[in-house]
Amino acid sequence: MQTDRLKGNLELLLLSALTMGPAHGYGLIRRLREMSEGFFDLPEGTVYPALHRLEREGLVSSSWTDEPGRPRKSYRLTPVGERQLAVERVAWQRFGTAVGAVMRGTS
Amino acid sequence: MQTDRLKGNLELLLLSALTMGPAHGYGLIRRLREMSEGFFDLPEGTVYPALHRLEREGLVSSSWTDEPGRPRKSYRLTPVGERQLAVERVAWQRFGTAVGAVMRGTS
DNA sequence: GTTCGATACCTAGGATGCCTAGGTAATGCA
DNA sequence: TGCATTACCTAGGCATCCTAGGTATCGAAC
Numbered sequence: 001m002q003t004d005r006l007k008g009n010l011e012l013l014l015l016s017a018l019t020m021g022p023a024h025g026y027g028l029i030r031r032l033r034e035m036s037e038g039f040f041d042l043p044e045g046t047v048y049p050a051l052h053r054l055e056r057e058g059l060v061s062s063s064w065t066d067e068p069g070r071p072r073k074s075y076r077l078t079p080v081g082e083r084q085l086a087v088e089r090v091a092w093q094r095f096g097t098a099v100g101a102v103m104r105g106t107s
Numbered sequence: 108m109q110t111d112r113l114k115g116n117l118e119l120l121l122l123s124a125l126t127m128g129p130a131h132g133y134g135l136i137r138r139l140r141e142m143s144e145g146f147f148d149l150p151e152g153t154v155y156p157a158l159h160r161l162e163r164e165g166l167v168s169s170s171w172t173d174e175p176g177r178p179r180k181s182y183r184l185t186p187v188g189e190r191q192l193a194v195e196r197v198a199w200q201r202f203g204t205a206v207g208a209v210m211r212g213t214s
Numbered sequence: 215g216t217t218c219g220a221t222a223c224c225t226a227g228g229a230t231g232c233c234t235a236g237g238t239a240a241t242g243c244a
Numbered sequence: 245t246g247c248a249t250t251a252c253c254t255a256g257g258c259a260t261c262c263t264a265g266g267t268a269t270c271g272a273a274c
Contacts, residue, residue, distance in 0.1 A: 010250055
């Protein structure tokens, strides 16, 4: 069955990571890995499409850095994204509370 | 984007609910609703296929009650299911810890 | 000087897993 | 007789994450 709990939480993770400041995709992968002490080691094929989705929805905005060297696409939170992050945080907590109640067998 | 956090946690929820004793599908839906104070109100189309999956994997076993009235298929945890539940619990907690670390911006 | 690992971007298609929407049938009450 | 509730089921849809492939730059090692 191979549970993937990530489903539905990726958005929360990416938006959270961006509150520490703008970052590009590859850097976000590293940032999430560090912040979670290695727990989240997301493949690029997961993160890049997710960022594009977030941008399409207006939660993040991107800009190419015109520094020399490797091209980098920097993402930052938009005001809409910040509001959405607050919503996600509450939703996550509620979900966790409900799961906890079921696990503990109490209502 | 419509996060569905249930994905990957349904197994944990069903196995947890079954620790309170055997139950049939419809009853499990009610039990989860009560234990979570209304948070989890799972559609039948979610629960029945999941129970079949759990049975195929040997985590639960089923038996039709030969009581009169409506036919009911009662599910109970198998020993394998109990072990798997313990695994799931730890996995859930680890996941929660990791998400919490990212949300709080600390490593 | 070239080979390799790390950095940095991308996408098509597959797998998974929950949900929608449909179906059947028994019970009990209005 | 009709309707709500209980109780079971499944096909197909859809969203989302991942696999696996691709391109290209840079620095270090050989």
